[in-house]
Amino acid sequence: MAAHLVSTTINGDAVEFACPADESLLSALRNRLGLSGAKEGCGTGDCGACSVTLDGRLVCSCLVLGVEANGRKITTIEGMAENGVLHPLQENFIEYAALQCGICTPGFLIAAKVLLERNPNPTETEIRYALAGNLCRCTGYDKIVRAVQASARELRQIEKRKGRKKKGKKS
């Protein structure tokens, strides 16, 4: 099968790669682009370890074809910290020990970030269902949920402060 040229944006950078039509996005990220932060736990869409966003939507990259990335925007775990500053979710995952082995962590972080962008104040149940597509075998999820709750609180405060600043400027 001939390879296709794919032009895409990954973590804000324009990227080009060539891949056969039947190759998964996960495989392209890991094996062609050196972005091995997304993990393959199953290859069948059941574990969420390969989570990335495609135009802001949470996807299992093992179920997306590499060629589908053409002309779209992808973010991976490698793009989560900005300019060396960890996202509050990343900070809190360490702080709350939401990782033990850490293999599931990139997927959880991506999924949790998408959740908090849509729902800044989720209930425990909402968090649990939003993360139900990600498997963790080490933690029993307890500390993951707590880390997401703490991050939600923090992010709301950051937003509030931003809001106040804006208001302050206007008056």
Place this chain on the structure above:
Amino acid sequence: MGNDPSYTNQKFKVIGSRVKRPDGIDKVTGRAKYGADHNAPGQLVGLFLRSPHAHARIKKISTARAEKLSGVKAIITCDDLPDLTNGDTEARDILENCMARGRALYDGHAIAAVAAIDEKTAKKALQLIKVTYEALPHVTDVDDALKPDAPVLHDYIYTTGVEPKPKTPSNLCNVSEFGHGDIEAGFAEADVIVEKSYKTEQVHQGYIEPHACVASVSPDGTGELWVTTQGHFSFRSVCANLLGMDVAKLKVTASEIGGGFGGKTHVWTEPVALALSRKANRPVKVVMTREEVFRASGPASSTSIDVKIGAKNDGTITAAFAALRYQGGAFPGIWAMLGAMTSFACYNLANVKALGYDVVVNRPKVAAYRAPSAPMAAFAVESTMDLLAKKLRMKPLDFRIKNAAKEGTRASYGPVYGPIGIGPTLEAVKKHPHMRARLKKNQGRGMACGFWFNFGGQTCTDLNIATDGSVTLTVGTIDVGGSRASLSLIAAEELGIPYEQVRAHIGDTGSLGHNDMTDGSRGTFSSGMATIFAARQAVEVMRARAATMWDIPVEDVVWESGQAKATGKKHRKLKALSLADIAAASPNTGGPIAGHNESVPDNAGVSFASHICDVEVDPETGATRVIRYTVIQDAGKAIHPTYVEGQFQGGAAQGIGWALNEEYIYGDDGRLQNPGFLDYRIPVCSDLPFIDTQILEIPNPHHPYGVRGVGETSIVPPLAAIGNALSNAMGVRMDHVPMSPPRILKALAQLDG
């Protein structure tokens, strides 16, 4: 209780604080390198051809067409792996499990392997390999395997541990017996006796990271292996032995590990990957698919267990008996033996006997899974304990308290206990608010106890102090969940320096002496012990260096709070020297400062837990929800309490999955029907509540800080705790794990009928 004040009153500076782990940033940014994240120049892709039969004779393997395919660089069958095991039957079993030798013993058994330039070519090559099988009758159930007409897997297995020695081979490998006293007399004394049989199905550790390695063998016979493993030193010995290499010429580097729970203590593809590399003369990367992980790595035993316990009307147990049948997959194991040893370990029993029957069946070779074999035995024993309490009209908790083992109790598996935590965990259950919370309709509460031995094992650790006063700690045990943080805390505590000044690494096999597997909850226990002694050795060196710097006798130098101080009036004017001062001067006082320790720290300290669980059953669907869960466990001394809690919660969650959902389902054809996370369902976030934890600290007298292994005991009680809760919710006893919706509906229907 043996709460030795000399330990509990120990004042620590940093031990017990909740610091951030050193590998945290790499793991939240995607930088950490796991098994599949490493690549070598010119690497090939290795894939396996696996048996579609549960049991078959392999008449012929023809690889000719595959070999001719362009891009195929090596094909391996058992012919490329000559038997060099020299009468070592355990090694021979490993060899045959890694690659079938004339017969396929289970669905998924490796038949051949290919190394090719890419995955596509390797897959094509697998299709071109022709295998002629002659299917043989198979058996996958542990009880069926013991029937007289069962197909016998190995003609060389004659049951050991029985008199007289059997004259014919069978699937029963070994019978082991533990206990003391006279159970016949004990049962004769009993006012009430309960006898019941149980079954538990096979489960998998379910680590999210599949097995992965990159093997590279040079023409000069040296080799390197990058691998996700719980024990790179053991992998090195096993692989070198199977391949006829010198142990020292194989360097094994452990990747970050994406979960193991015992399943990464065994080699599966690694020796074959090395053989492929040797044949192809190029590095070979092998990554298992999830399906391969289920079919062909090492799950836990399925079991069938009979329990009989008798007690007097006042609640004193007079006798206890268990017969435990565990299948070890296609090769002999010690799983029933471990089950028999742990079964009655929580109780103080005058008359006790446990018989373990280790059985082979046509399933993958069983590996350890967190407190291996103990959860099934606990399910059977703790369910029977509840039944007996009910007959005695006692609260199950009080019945357990009355019979709990204590310091001085002779354990059912032999030794006499020192200070132990079973009594305190039960008392903590009694006091816990969870026990008084109201239950609603269709809800029930249960509790259960669990025990695990914990291991020490061979350990070798290095501690090096740089001239700027920072400290490198190199250990040979794998970090499965934060041990680098705990070990750095220990080094900081001993040296009297801040935690941030210590950096812990996992050394490869070229940098340290042999370290046993990270199993038996030994990582923080034994490497911790070795770290303490290595640090103390470095302190001795620093005292000597300070003495040189001051030009005074070393006897006049003491080490206090990270500083060397000169004692005695005549040295009054000498200002204390910090670790950093001494380190800075080290190039001129004798060179680098280091401490080492090589040891076998035994007595990891037995550990006990009691769990409380509330469930709610939906009588329409048979689905069960765990609505509240509490873990109470003895940790000896919690080095890093957050990580200890994490171990408690993780083990409980795995136990909950095992209790309610997880099971290997085999068809009549002996093939595994659910080798994927969709059909083998492990708990997801929305299945579970928060898991409350309570850490008790009953110090281990054999550790300078009182530490006990903490990683495993937490998976032992959940099966029984949930079984007991369900039985209380439904009014009918569940005796088959998993207690999945179909089994619950069946039990409810029988209740109605």
